[in-house]
Amino acid sequence: MDHLYEFVYFLFAFLCSKEMSGRHLFSSKDIVDFKLEFMKNYQLKNLSKKRFFSMMMISALCTAFPSSIFANVNEVQITMQAATLKGQVITESGEPVIGASVMLKGTSNGTITDLDGNFTLKGMSKGTLVISFIGYITQEIPLNGKTSLKVILKEDTKTLDEVVVIGYGTQRKEELTSSVMSVKAENFVQVTTPDAAGLIKGKVAGLSVINPDANPLSTSEIVLRGSTTLKSGTSPLILIDGVPGELNSVSPNDIEQIDVLKDGSAAAIYGTRGTNGVILITTKTSKGEMKPTIEVNSYISFQKIAKRLPMMSTEQYLEKVKEGYTGATDYGSKTNWLDEIMQTPFNQTYSINLRGGSKNTNYIASFDYTSNEGLVKRSKVETMFPRLNVTHRMFDDKLKIDAGLSGYQQSYGIPYNTNVYQSALIYNPTQPIKDENGKWTEVARDLYYNPLALLNETQGKNDATNLRMHTTITVTPLEGLDIKWLLSREVYNKFSGYYETKNHRSTTIQNKNGYASRETHKNQADMTELTIQYNKVFKGGHSLNALAGYSWNKNNNQEAFMDNYNFPTDDYSYNNMAAGTALKEGKATEKSYQEEYKLVGYFGRINYNYQGRYYLSASIRHEGSSKFGADHKWGTFPAVSIGWNLKEESFLKNVRFLSFLKLRAGYGITGTIPGSPYLSLNTLDLGGYGYYGGQWTTLLRASSNPNSDLRWEKKKETNIGLDFAFFNDRISGSIDWYNRDTDDLIWDYTVSVPPYVKNTITANAGSIRNRGLEVSLNFIPVKTKSFTWNTGINFSTNSNELVSLSNGKYSSSGYTDLGDTYAPIQQKTHRVQEGMAIGNFWGYKSIDIDENGHWIIEGADGKPKPIAEQQADNKQVLGNGLPKWYLNWNNSLRYKQFDLSITMRGAFGFQILNMPEMNYAAPVSLGLGNVMEKAFDNVYGKRPLAADQELQYVSYYVQDGDYWKIDNLTIGYTPVIKENKWIKGVRIYGSISNLATITKYSGIDPEVNVTGLTPGVDNMYRYPSARTFSIGVNLNF
Secondary structure (H helix, E strand, C coil), X not given: CHHHXXXXXXXXXXXXXXXECCEECCCHHHHHHHHHHHHHHHCHHHCCHHHHHHHHXXXXXXXXXXXXXXXXXXXXXXXXXXXXXXXXXXXXXXXECCCCEEEECCCCCEEECCCCCEEEEXXXXXXXEEXXXXXXXXXXXXXXXXXXXXXXXXXXXXXXXXXXEECCEEEEHHHCCCCEEEEEHHHCCCCCCCCHHHHHCCCCCCEXXXXXXXCCCCCCEEEECCCCCCCCCCCCEEEECCEECCHHHCCHHHEEEEEEECCHHHHHHHHHHHCCCEEEEEECXXXXXXXXXXXXXXXXXXXXXXXXXXXXXXXXXXXXXXXXCCCCCCCCCCCCHHHHHECCCEEEXXXXXXXXECCCEEEEEXXXXXXXXXXXXXXXXXXXXXXXXXXXXXXXXXXXXXXXXXXXXXXXXXXXXXXXXXXHHHCCCCCCCECCCCCECCCCCCCCCCHHHHHHCEEEEEEEEEEEEEEEEEEEEECCEEEEEEEEEEEEEEEEEEEECCCCHHHHCCCCCCEEEEEEEEEEEEEEEEEEEEEEEECCCEEEEEEEEEEEEEEEEEEEEEEEECCCCHHHCCCCHHHCCCCCCCCCCEEEEEXXXXXXXXXXXXXXXXXXXXXXXXXEEEEEECCCCCCCCEEEEEEEEEEEEHHHCCCCCCCCCEEEEEEEEEEEEEEECCCCCCCCCCCEEEEEEEEECCEEEEEEEECCCCCCCCCCEEEEEEEEEEEEEECCCCEEEEEEEEEEEEECCEEEEECCCCCCCCCEEEEECCEEEEEEEEEEEEEEEEECCCEEEEEEEEEEEEEEEEEECCCCCCCCCCEEEECCCCCCCCCCCEEEECCCCCCEEEEECEEEECCCCCEEEECCCCCEEEHHHCCHHHCEEXXXXXXXXXXXXXXXXXXXXXXXXXEEEEEECCEEEEHHHHHHCCHHHHHHCCCEHHHHCCECCCECCXXXXXXXXXXXXXXECCEEEEEEEEEEECCCECCCCCCCEEEEEEEEEEEEEEECCCCCCCCCCCCCCXXXXXXCCCCCCEEEEEEEEEEEC
């Protein structure tokens, strides 16, 4: 509730500064009364210094901000004044355009129109005026001494002319023959996000973006069109301005556009790297002559835990002690362990960018700083994003050089320990934090730790630096011919130091006498690409774009690790590793590792367009990887797609309500390489002993079975799509159906020893199939003088099947069991089996409870049987952790200077393994610590579980996970700025993220992992989810 008070205070302080019709919204007495009442109710004396300071600063800024910079709508009149340009911007129907940009071309001088569409510019009589507004065609009007203007903007019904980024180039949306989705900055989800994926969450049909927790170090999980591989991951290829990167290696505030290449015909140009789709991120730039401009985006936010597990309170626990429940013990204190480890985090982001340019040179420099404190104490993360990009043109634009430097630096203390939150849930609420001697209360038992001791008796430092450098040289010797050479290097360095003091359980329980570790990582990715691209329009309506290129990639990864214990003092921490004795005694670890691999490719593409009616795109990539054997290093990945613009045909050309109609189809092949670079080679290591030359010596032996026949996985994808628009694009959308078949799956198989030296080998066998449907619909239901409403709905569904897991050479039992319930249950959670879907839960189906409170399960014959008589063949499919359907609904509303955006999304047709309930909602767990309130509730409406019913993985804990989320709500205000020397634009906004969740799932959040082969598990070690309240400001100077 405290956070709501703060949010109200911020909003009220802002509104106090506003004028409407020449007077303030609130009188001085209203303001004083509100502040007195607020301080009385909220008790500001309890605020932290940081939050109190922030509230006072925002209050002062809002109330003291010169209201004169905000235009009074009645002040704008169309009158003639010397050296002053005045005018009005209206639509074709005569309605004023509110907030249209009016700028003098090549400068930063300008303004925006007021509520009546009027504008005023002083001292302007020469040059060209540029008038623009979203959804309308931009106009350029020479002034030539004019002192008044009436500008009529026409609706931009050619939204299909917008440029979409594709592999190694751009294309008009109208010309696309593949499944590509583009999201511009103005349509991003306006939310505080850990990475770029959050900006397009719910915006792209078929793209699942999941944030399972609020850990400041967590990044988004992404899946595009299902699971197409077993061992190589599901993450799409991420390219930032053409250079490979990660979603968290670019500031969300620096991004101009995100394009998603979804199908095989679009992604095949990237070969093996494009098998899971491609996400192309385009950062902000400056173009043409422009005076230096500064953009500032700053926001502060606070979070609270979205939902707490209903564990027993101290009073409830003491009731069980009085009732004599087995395992319940009163230690005489009352401790809310969760409150002790949690905090209300105060987060800050400050972003500034400077850009400008002359006729030949453009530049942009930006800097971002983000501080995220985290819900759990001591989990603060600080990140900085510096960026500099310069573009220079010479020789009449025949030579262009673009150079960029960007990256991030991230710093934090100790990494989040998963045992902290889990222990805070189950640690006995009657245990004191410390005993009478001032020592932490500890119990010599695994998986049961004093959470405050884990937090406070550790020291650490983690510093990660990512530096990305790139240079592009473009030569245009002839009109339409571009020769481009790209060079890039990305370097990632990380240092980690960690220490457990002598008061940590590693000493008090395990007698290590101080434990330290030290670790370093370095990754370097080098790339060079040379492309030649030719564009030509021929007579008769023929248009051709041809591309040829070469790509070279090298990756080098290095890491080193050591630990030690038994230190003479805590003062050394991790900075004097040699002071410990365990390493000298051979009891500690010291190791290092390095790997390197290369990827080389030759590629080409032809795009053909005939009279805007018929389109053809064909590409091919021939690629080689050092990860494969000598006979299989190279693979060829072709693709072809066609499009037919039916609207341009004579039988539809005059159908007025139809704006656009295009049918397209594509087919493409992409590949997948394994994670390890040396699976095809003989590898050796030292291990074991042999008697040689009269003494025992360490043996040099084979460490794996080499597979010289290891080759590419190949994914063959067919996509059929329809794009349409009606009523001047007031209704538009697309429909896509796809089929993905992946052959030669890379998997680990059991083999005989001998002839093999090890009992497993990584080989190609088996296949998997994904099929799905995607529908995107966009509407403009209302568009009037003062009010506009845009809404978009997208739906996707995917089904998959593991067709086979064997071939003629390598065979398996047809299934493999994966996942882990952890101790004390220790069973696999999922089964991957031929003829079945990926993601199936595999366990015992509970159907009842007997009179003594023990589980009754369904046997292999379908008949009831006691859980005590369980057999392996009693297990069956209990559900599936992958959603069958995704639905997203995005709304954007604008009323005069106010805007409102609401993002909602849902997932349906899947189940979740509720591991917290499976472990903490059983009476037997009372002997292991605290339990959930429902541990003593009736099961199946009959009676509670018996006190001696051991924990079991049964279907009772596999629950429906369907959910619908109000994911983000943002309210903004953009005042009309009077002609001002300094400020060109202001927007103030407030938002709430993870606002509400509608679900029957009883866990803390139904948004759980959807990647890998064991999806749908709500882990009991999971960092909690958060609801985030933000307030921010955008300024343009």
